[in-house]
Amino acid sequence: DKHASELARELALCDEFLDAGVYVTPGMIFHAAEPGWGRLCFALKPAVLELAFERMEKVVKKHSV
DSSP states (O other), X not given: OHHHHHHHHHHHXXXXXXXXXXXXXXXXXXXXXXXXXXXXXXXXXXXXXXXXHHHHHHHHHHTOO
């Protein structure tokens, strides 16, 4: 089923972000209507936040080929 495979990809991407040192909560935890959403909350110094975004960018670029 398409929804299940999209959900599996969402969870796998969240796992990759976590492996990179950034926790992104899967959208399903917040009852998102469809897969592909996540939540990132932060209260960090700008330099630390920038590092998190750099790490996330590396993960996303792996999937943007």
